[in-house]
Structure formats: C-alpha cells, structure tokens
Amino acid sequence: MRYRPITAGLVAAAACSAAAAYCAWVRPWVMTWGATEDEVAAKLPGDELLPGADGIATRAITIDAPPAAVYPWLAQMGPSPRGGAYTYDWIENLLGLDMHSTDRVLEEYQHPAVGDTIGHGAEASRIEIAEPDHAFVTRTADGDWVWSFTLVPVGQSTRLISRNRFRLPGLGKKLAMIPMEPGSLIMERKMLQGIKERAEALAHAE
Template identity: 35%
Template sequence: MRGFSNPRPFWWAAVPVAYLLLVRPRLLRWGATREEARAALPGDELVTHPHVVATRAVTIEAPPEAVWPWLAQVSGPDERFAPEPGKLGVGDLLPAKGDDVGYRVTQVEPDRLLVLSIRAFHVTLAWTIALRDLGEGRTRLVSRQRIRCRPGVPGLVYLLLSQSADFLAVRGRLAAVKALAEREFRRSFLEPRVGSRVP
C-alpha cells in the first residue's frame, strides 16, 4: 500500500496533458476568434502539413493606413520587418539572423496584407499579417504563422520554442503596433485643431 500513498507521479503526468489541452490552444489563438483561427488566409499554401498553426489578433483604434507603417518599426528579438513597408516588393529579403537568412516577401498589398516566408535548415515558416478595416477608424490585425520543422534536434528545439517564447514575442509585437498606431493616429487627428482660432 505504500506505493499508492505518493500522488506525485500522477500530477507529473497531468502537467503535460493540461498544457496540451488548456494552455497550448490559448497560446496559439491569443486574441483571435474561432472564425479567424479557422478562416483561410493568403500564405497558408506556402507551408503544407504544418506542425504549428498560430493565429493571433488584436483590434486597433486606428485605420489600416495608420497601422501599416508601424509593422516596420516594431522589431522582435531576431528580426526587423523593413524601414519602409510601403516600398516592400515581392522577392525582397528582410534579414533575420544574419544577412544570408531572412524573411522573403511573397505577397504585399499596402494597408492590407503582408506575407513573409523563411526557409532555414531547420524550419519552413510562413507569416501572414492581414489588416481588416472595421470602419469608424478601427482595424483588425490578424497574424498567422504556419511552421513546419525538419527532423533533428534544431527542428525540435524550434518547435518547442515556437509554442512558448514565440507567443511572448508575437504578443509583444502586436501590442506595440497597437500602442504606436493608436498614439500617432490620435496625435495626427488632434494636431490640425491645435492652434486653430475661433473666428
């Protein structure tokens, strides 16, 4: 009976199950509705049979044309989109880790859509950033990453990080875009009124 008195083995087994059932789905769908997570987006076709599909979203109190420039200004730990997103063209390479590896622009529609892809020795990844005009000066930003890792230790490490550390990086990036776009849109909206004289 002594072997049944210690519940720790049961709890250790329950931790990964709880993560897979409760935590992981929330990380992969942070801010997005079920409809947004299920909807097809440009770029989905670039990575077939992905190991990870992460769809995250945020509502921004600014129109798409005010959001678009900030996609270039917010950098994560590894990469920077580009200095001027309005000048991005299909085929442009946006450096990530070094000059020879980076995100390739596969589709771009200013103020609406940016699709990036990367093929490294350990991973193939497609990243879609879609801006949807909600009207009344509001934008829905939807970010989707489709990731397929290649066999081996580097691929396994990337797979594990893409479900935890990547969540923090992407969430921080979306929050920064939201804050910057809303701040500058409010400023540009109020500036013409500052200094105006009442007749």
C-alpha cells in the same frame, strides 16, 4: 513513514501528464491569443505558401486606427536599419538579431516589394505578399516558416491578425517547439501591442 523513491518511470509519467495538460488546456490559448474562432478558422493570405504546416499560431488584436495607419509599421519591420519588431528588443538582441524598435515611420522602407529580403544569413526572410493596408507575408529561405499579417477593417478600427505557419521536420524539432510556444506568445503579444500603440498614435496625429 516510508518514502517512495523517485524513479525514471515516475518522472516520465509526470512529464507526460504535464504535457497532456498543457496540450489540452493551455496550448489552445497560447496559440490563439486574442483571435476569434472565425479568425482562427479563416483562410488568410499566405496560407497557400505552406499548406502542410506542422503548427499554426493565429493571434490578433483590435487597433483603434484604420489599416492605413497600421500597415507602415509592418512594412518596415526587421533588424537594423529597418524598424525593429516592436517587442522586447533586449531579448531579441540576446539572440544577436540587432533589433531596434522605432517609434517613427521610416519612409525608405514604406514600399516593400515581393522578392525583397528582410534580415541576413540564416535568419533572412523573403517578402511574398505586400498589399498595402491589407496583407504582409514573409517566408524563410528554407520554406519552413511563413509569417502573415492580415488587416481587416472594422468600422474605424482594424483587426490585425498575425499567423505563423511552420514546418518541423523530425520528432526532435516537434518536441522542442512545445516549450518555445509560451515564449513566442510573450514576444508576439508585446509586438502586437507595440504596433497598436504606434498605429493609434499615428492615426490620432493626422
């Protein structure tokens, strides 16, 4: 039995096929986990800050608590001494982000204002929108990443919609983002679930 040697052409073809399958079948779910079609299509606070985005991820979760119990966890997000990101701290800290997710409301960070900075150095973001119980939006110093949270009341619950808009200058950055997208879902899914648990506990304790 003769075996066909593996050539660079075959490897390239397989890689292209895998990328095409990912973009067609997997990527839509990765980029819109938990969100409805209407939420994905909706214009949300902060969209205007980066209208020409190269990529958009809209993810969402239903929280059994009113917006007033959700917003405090958004307002205090960020590296120590702020409240963390409510996701896998050990992964965040492998990257040197100094995240320590808290289970309590930090009163000293409950009044964020437009222009305030979260984080330090190249990782710092500026608060662009801080509307209690409605929207919280940050943008990186280079303007290439806008992260918005929109709170939509639904009866006694809240739909928390997280949207990442990003600009990726150059083909290299665009290609590099593709394998990072599933990882971003893993981290953000945990974060949304972490906010949900904390907000519901806060609401039920009142």
